[in-house]
Every structure is written in structure tokens, then in C-alpha cells.
Amino acid sequence: MKPQLSVVIPIYNEEAGIAKLFARLYPALDALGYSYEVIFVNDGSRDASAALLADQFRLRPDVTRVVLFNGNYGQHMAILAGFQATRGEITVTLDADLQNPPEEIGNLVNKMREGFDYVGSIRRERQDSAFRTYASRAMNRLRETLTHIQMTDQGNMLRAYGRNVIDLINQCSEVNTFVPALAYTFARHPTEITVEHEERSAGESKYSLYSLIRLNFDLITGFSLMPLQMFSIFGIGLSMLSAVLVLILLVRRFALGAEVEGVFTLFAIVFFMIGVILFGIGLVGEYVGRIYEQVRGRPRYVIQAVLQETHDHPVKVASVPQGH
């Protein structure tokens, strides 16, 4: 029996707020009147999250499934594992910290029923630190110029995807990816709606500055070659300029003799160029790193167990020792 709606929620150390999530999510879904399933993916939490998820599974085994990773593979890998488990026509993703109000799921589903196969969302008033909000807005603009992906608010995970999009994502084997952008590349009729955004209900953000920077690199290098191409164009321009400079200096050397003035200007130029070159090497490294992880071909995540109801045994714990 396939439900109409699948809800995928990644969980990483969310014990402080997870009870509040259950208390709002299930009534919101029951009120919609669609058949649904909720798929929680525990991304290697080191707190009591896994036990709390197992309790919730026991309470509502008919509509709850839990995928348990053996370690921390990141939010986007958790969502991809959730996608593999979905059976619904429409899949909705949201964060566990109640920053995405579960009551908005109905609005996403209504929009999907108008014939769209991807519904993104724009946060009406973002409830994050000023630094996060501004940095993310700047990254949003950079991504918009470098990739073909159109998203007003890339950071928000409250989104709905059609079966066609989910099936295509399930065929991908990218190691580091950004789910909303990947989905956008497969969507035929994407659209966006405005949703509410709340403060984190409990606990802290699971993203450090470092992991945010990593995520944004994945978003750009995973979806565009433009940075590399811009570098070669910049390189061509620069080598033409230096050729002219060499010619001028050569003529000057013979006409006026050796020169030593302007040595420090030269230093400034050289240091700037070294910076540019280091950045270029790092950029090439980003792409090489992606290729390296891809050709290594290791499982992207490892599923330790899945809690789900099966026909022969009402409650079964299946062990799946692989993660494609």
C-alpha cells in the first residue's frame, strides 16, 4: 500500500526538541486527510535521539519508519537515504528543529496538486543569526550567477518533490551533493511558495562555520564548472597583459637602462598574483577531490537498521548492511 505523502526528516542530536516535533508533526499530518508515512533518518546521533525515534515508531508503527545510520554522514546524505525509502507520490522534507513549521506541509502539498513537481519555499522572515542570514544571502547570489539553478532561498529545506524527481534522485550516486539543487535539475515544473520560519525549538545548530563553507562549495562545484572556466579566461587576460609589460620593460631597458624604482609596486602585484594562484589551485583541488571521492566508489552511507512494519511480522527490525 502506497501512501500519498512521504515526509523525510533527518535527525542529528535532536533529543532536546524531538518530542515537540512529534507533538506538532503527527496532528498536522492527520489533519491533512492524506495517507502518509514519516521517515526519520538518524544520522549517527550521539544522544538519545535514536531511542526516542524507536519509541515513536512503537507508538505509530503504521505511519512511521526509522532508518538508522551507523555514523554521521551529513544532512543531505540522510535525506537521500530517506528518499530511497519513500513510497509516496509526493515527498516533503523538513528539518527536525521545528524551524520549518509542520503546519506548512499542507500548503506545499496543495501547490503540488496544482500540477507542479517541485515546490521550493522562501522563508517569510528568517529566524537565524544576522551573520547566517547575510552570508547565506550572498552565497545565494553567487550560486545564482554560477549555476543555472533558480532558488530564491537555497538554505530552506522545507520543500516538496514529485515521484518523478525522487526516482531520478534515487538513481544518482553523487557523494557530496545538495538535495534541493539536485532536485531542481530534474524538475519539469518547479515553483516556490512563501512559508513561515521559526526559531530553533531546542538545541543548537548542527552546522559549524566550516561545514557551512563545505556545503556551499559542494553547492557550486557540484553543479557548475563555471569557476574553473572563469579561471582560464582570467589567466588568458592576465598572460596577455604580462606579455605587453615584458615588451615595454624590454624596450625601456635598452632605451633608458636598468630601472629599480617601483620595486614595491611589483611586490604588491606579485603577492596579489600568488593569492590568485593559490585560490586557483584550491579550486582545482575542490574538483579533483570530488572526482577522488566519486571514483573511490565507497558506500555513501551505511544503514545499521531500519525500523518498519512488515506484513509477516508486524514490527520487524531489518538489518541492511549496505548503503547505496
Ligand code: UDP
Ligand atoms: N542534520 C543531520 N546531520 C548533520 C547535521 C544536521 O541530519 O550532520 C539535521 C538536523 O538534525 C536538522 C537538519 O539537519 O534536522 C538541519 O540542521 P540544523 O537545524 O542544525 O541546521 P540550520 O538550521 O542551522 O541550518
Ligand code: MG
Ligand atoms: Mg535549523
